Structures are given as C-alpha cells and as structure tokens.
Amino acid sequence: MVVSCTNDLDNPNLTEPKLSKFEQEIAFPNRTGEQKSFETKDGKTFYYLEIDNFKVFEGDILISEELVKHLKKEDTTVTDTDKNMQNKAIAALSRRWTNSTVNFNISLPHRRDDILWAINHIELNTNIRFNETATGNYIDFVTSDGCSSYIGMTGGRQLIRLADGCIRGSIVHEICHALGVFHEQSRPDRDDHIIIHWQNIIPDAKPNFETELAHNYGSFNFGSIMMYSSWAFNLPGTSLPTITKLDGSTFSTQRSGLSNTDINGLTDMYPGPNKIKPINDPYNDILDIGANNNSDVVYLKRRRYYVDLYKNNVVIQSYRSNAPTCVDITSSGQILTNFSGYNTGIRGYTTIDISEGGGNIYCLANNTRQTNLYKKNGNSWSLIASNIQGKRVTVDLVGRPWVLQDGGIRLYQDNGSFTTLAMPAYASIDDRLVDIGSAGNEIYVSMRHIRNGRKQLLKYSHYASQLIRQPGEANLLDGHTSGIVWTNL
C-alpha cells in the first residue's frame, strides 16, 4: 500500500528536513554529505550539510565556524565580519521570482481594485512586473480573517490571505513578503534600534517578531512598509506596546507606500530585464572585451596563429606574434592594448589588463613576483599599489579603479589605500571571479563555477555593499554608459 503525503497547507517549505533540496544544489554536484543541524539562539533549527569538513547551507552557501558560533550565540561578541558573513549566507533564504516577473490570480473579486492598486504601486516603483495568470508559479489572493503571506516564491500556487480590514498599503506589505522581503523588525541588527516586548505579544504571533536569517538593506528604517507598529499583535484590550525604540518610546509607522529603502532593496533583488549583449564565442577564443560610452565595443579573439582585434564586430587588425591579450576603448575612440599601438611599456612587467573611465587609464602589470596597479599620467605610468594580486581592472565613470582579485573586489585610491567592498554573496568554494567591468553607474562582475561551468553575472550594489546576482550569464565583460554589458558566451 502506498499512501501519498498531501500537504493541505500552502507552503511546500514545511517539509523539512531539506536533504533532497540540498542534494539538488550545485556547490558540490553529485556529492552528498551528512545532514546536520543545530539550534540557533532564536530557538530555530538550522539545517546544513557537512561535506568534506565544509558546512553547506541551502546547497551553495558555505557557512563558517564563526557564523555558526554567532548563530548559536556561543560567542557574544559579534564582529563586522560575522555580520557580513551572516548577511551573505542568508540572502538566499528567500526565493526570488524568475525574470522579475510575478504571476498572480485574484480569487476575491471584491478586493480587486485594492489588489491592482498595490500591484500597480510596486510596478511603478520597481523593475518587478506582474502578469495575471493562474499558471506556473503564482500568487493567489484569497479571503481570510487576517493578512498573511509566505516569504519568497515557494513554487506552484501560493496564497496571500487578505481580510477585508487589510488596507491597500498592507496588501503591498504582503506582496513584498511574497517577493522575498522580511519584516523590518526582523533584521539581524534590530536590537541596535528597537526593543521587543515579548510579554505583550499574543503567543501565536511571536514568530513575526523573531530575527530572521535575513539580509539588511540600508540602515534600519522605521518608515519601511515592512515595519510593524508599536502595538502590532499586542494583547487585545490593552495599550501595552510590543515594540518600542531603545529609549522606550513608541513610534508611528506608515502603510501609504514603499519607502525609498524598500524601493532600493527591491531594485537590488529584482534588477529587471538584463542588458546583456552576447558576443558569439562558442570555442572560448575571446581574450578580452572593452567598451566605451559611445556604444563602441572592441575585443581580441584568437584565430589559430593570429589574434584579431575587432571593433564593433569587424576585424580592424590582426596580430601574428606578440599579440595583445587585453584591450579597452576610450571615450574618444582610442584603443588601448598591451601591444602594438598602445603598449604600456612598464619595464620588467607584463600588462595583464587595462581600462579607461572618466578620463583616467589604469592597468595591472605583473612579473614573476608580483602584480601592481598603475595609473597613466601623461606619457608615464605611476605606481598606485604594489603586490596586490589583482587579476582584472575596470575604471568607473568617475575614473576610479576597481580591481578584481581572488575572492573579492577592491576599490583603490590613488594613494594606494583601498576598500575591500564585497565578497560574492552566493559564491561556493568552486566559484571563481572571472572579470570586472563598468557599465553606466554600475560595476559588474562575472563568476564561473570550475566544476559545472555555471557562469553568473553579479552587480555590485552601492546600496547594500554586496555583489548581487543578476539575470543571465556572463564571462569576460565590459559595459557601456547606457548600462549594456557586452560579454562572450
């Protein structure tokens, strides 16, 4: 006799432990480990796989011992590194909607105008688009005595329950949950800003006040549409607050619409249709790509004993020997390479990458011992930083050099100081950063998985100070001011 296990609730994520899901993920393809778990300080069970002494969370996120310690609260000192690692590890907890598009169905017609108002409000302020169809993965708006939604795309039909008392702003709030946004009061850093008065909360609602393994966007924002009021879910008939500021005072919240912080967060999560322009390169012959703000693109491509220099997909020069390996094109149309026509000529060093932006030209050059960053000053090159282990460089619109290294990117100042800005939020131990490029105001990074070949495009979020996964794939890359990213695929 076989009995199927039907889940009469609407969230497939209830079926923990998550072993089968871990096995499908990609950090350790075709390899399984021992499933383990521990209790977090919030009383939750944190599941992970242990493979070859690595702790793997959600299949492709490595968890450090420090983070485990922090989550278990064995160590009461929380460093910035801990917080950063926690943020990175947790970003994948919420599942995002494919192609920034959300299917939906309305099963409570008397609230149709309110629901469409909320959807329109989100569409007007973000890159997210909604499509009314009850197919595939979709949100079904249904009636209820309360307002509730699961976090992120759960797969198949998922419900947003709306009571008649749920005002339009609260419908926006619920849709944001379905898009993958947690409550503001659940941020990991909330204890720096608010006090939760657990004794005043009705017992069944307490999970809404727990900190989530969540990703912070910007600073704590009492004006977020995801922030609870001071009296949310308090004991009925009393005026006892459930949340106060650190000084004990209560605060007001708003449900009139998305705050700027909310919009920035959603824009990071849902960047909209990608602007990738692929260059056909099935045999991986392209050596480097450069683009400027006049819609010109140049690239170097191997052809047997030659390297061809293309400009706008037309060969303009071929090299038989001493061929260049890196290329860029300036706003004025000057083509920069590490050979004929524009050799950087740094004695004893080989130029490995070169880039122009905002009128500044920087290059990376190495010898057998080290890699240095140089800046072009007239006819000479100034050393900016030595022994930096950089692999690729790009210069942004305002002329600042961003250097890609193993495991991260750095933004350099001309005095050699630097800021390590972000580690890839979704990287597994087998992911390698490939290239970095500037497109418009954005910095893009490509990443390749050395085992399964998966290529990803990441964008540096100036807002969240992290690399955020983007739609589409990328390999070598550079971009236009318009935001178009050229890449070979």
Place this chain on the structure above:
Amino acid sequence: MKKLFLFIVSIVILSCSNDESAQEAILKVNHYKLTAIGLDKTLVLMVQENENIGTDNWSYIYDGIDGFVYEFGFEYQLKVIKKSLNNPPADGSSIVYELIDIISKTPTQDVTPFTLTLRSVSMINPPNFVYGDILNGFTLLDEIDIDCNDLCENLSNALANEDEVKGLFTHGENSLKLEEIIIE
C-alpha cells in the same frame, strides 16, 4: 506480518507529519469579538480551550477558524483541529484552526455590557475602528453594524475630535447596540 504492516503504517504517518503537530480540541467561542491590532485593525475571536472553558482566561484568534462562520451574539462550542506550524506565514498565526463540527450554538445569556475600543490615535493610524457616518450608519470595521440609537451624534463627534474612544455595547438585532461612549 501484522507487525510489519503496523511498522509501515507508522512510518507513513510519521512521514506525513510535515513537522507540524495537529490535535483535536474543544473551543468555546465568546459572543462578541474584540477590536485588536494585528498588521492592521481587526476583530479577533475570543476563545477558551479545553480546561480553560468556563474560566476567565481567554485566548485570541486573529486568523479565524477555517470553515467557521461566526455570528455576534452567540456562544459556540466547537470541535476543531489545531495545528501548530513550524513555518507560519508572515503576519499570520503559528497556530491554525480547522472546524470539524459545531457542537453547540446558543444565543448568549450574558447581558453584561462589554467594552470595545472604537478609536485610538495613540495606537493605530488611521485611528478609527468604526467606519461610516450618521447618514449611512456606522459599522465596526465593516463586519457588523453599530446601532447607535440616540448616541449617533455623540459618536460622530467623538470619532472626529477625541483621541481615545471606547464604547460600551450590548447585542442588538444583527448589530451591536451602543449603550455608552467612554472618552479616555
């Protein structure tokens, strides 16, 4: 063979649990709902469960009971399935109730007036739990009519001008009868 069958059935039952606990419970549901604040303003069921029935200890259900249609002015005894969720939806309850059967539904004999918050500037924005006006009549969150009798003008003024307003109610016919307005 019988033991093997029982073993298989046990595994099947355990594997279908989805890490939730579910159990039957008897609930007493009070004859009125309380105004409350969840994500938004709402009216919540007042319930007593099992051994608490008949005591002064009330619990509150914000998300309703699946399959149950409530009417003000009646006291109910319900048989329900009570499920505890490990992963409740955001803004929802960690416990969900599903109606199995209505054991009893009786008009309340309790004539004691009960107090409901009608407006609170300090706690919620917009502050009114009462919708409507003198011309079209008043409701409590559009869920039940308020029979304001000769207090309608006072109610309208209080809702417009006072910060904290409560009302003392008894049951009317398909309505709540406003007996007194309390300004705090």
